[in-house]
Amino acid sequence: MQIKNEGTLTFPGKLKGDPSKRLRDKYCRFHRDHGHDTADCYDLKQQIEALIRQGKLQRFVSKEKANPPQEQTLRRENERPRPPIADIRMIIGGTATSGSSKKARKTYLRMVQNVQLTGTIPKMARINNPVIGFSEEDARKLHHSHDEALVVSLRVGDYNMHQVLVDNGSSTDILYYPAFQHMRVNREQLVSVDAPLVDLGGMRVFPIGAVTLTVTVGDYPQQITKEITFLVVDCTSTYNVILRRPTLNSWKAVISTYHLMIKFSTDYGVGELRGY
Structure with missing residues (x-):
């Protein structure tokens, strides 16, 4: 996780439930526990989306995400040539x-x-x-x-x-x-x-x-x-x-x-x- 050292994430505790029933071949670096992959972590995705909305992860956001389709459409409309005289x-x-x-x-x-x-x-x-x-x-x-x-x-x-x-x-x-x-x-x-x-x-x-x-x-x-x-x-x-x-x-x-x-x-x- 590139953003783990940004000081913006709140790391949760270990996963609840019986550890023996979780998959041992999958590890989540966000929960620091076995059971699912980091890329599939629901809690991590929720925190990242909240931080993006707060404008705290702008340098990690791609240009496409920074300019959603609706904004791109509006920008293209603004580029429309002005009417002829x-x-x-x-x-x-x-x-x-x-x-x-x-x-x-x-x-x-x-x-x-x-x-x-x-x-x-x-x-x-x-x-x-x-x-x-x-x-x-x-x-x-x-x-x-x-x-x-x-x-x-x-x-x-x-x-x-x-x-x-x-x-x-x-x-x-x-x-x-x-x-x-x-x-x-x-x-x-x-x-x-x-x-x-x-x-x-x-x-x-x-x-x-x-x-x-x-x-x-x-x-x-x-x-x-x-x-x-x-x-x-x-x-x-x-x-x-x-x-x-x-x-x-x-x-x-x-x-x-x-x-x-x-x-x-x-x-x-x-x-x-x-x-x-």
Whole structure:
């Protein structure tokens, strides 16, 4: 017994009853007598539980016992992210080639795909995740056949950001300036960027600057929160944000355009993000 020298236990006398009728191969160091093992001693367990309630054996109590399931649940509730300030939906009407038709959306997608920054971007740390797959059950809410871009909603800073394009071909995270303005981020947070963006048509677009914002993907508690550096671009778009390939890789995200869905691993299971 590690606590026997703590001076907190009250040792009882020997066991009552006929000693000849007790088991001689079992010895209780608490009663200092034969009859049962120390680990099975009811009187010892009662005293230890009383001392724990009195706070006298804290250094012997494991973290799990010190934080019972109810307290762990409450602590997790306290870690729940605070509600967003507002939703940012479609702010601007888009280009002349964009619209509600499938042909127009595909035309606009070709325009924004493969946007490249003529410079280097720091690599982000990656984490190990389990294998993630998709099934026909994941496509239950879709009306096949579809041929749409993967557009999602996620949390950027304190706002629910809608009209976020997931673009595997882009190497740059883009935040369009009208959305940036609605977020009321201090313009002093923008860092100047010298390198221009180049689209498939060869047109150069110079960003206003770069800003690092916290992005949360998924629903609590199956979610990931990371800081992402966006290039803020002041030009017309049907989207508020474009997510780049390296960012998706940093989430270890598995994307299915057939299911219009993203899956990723979290500390509390597999998270999901559905497109619309």
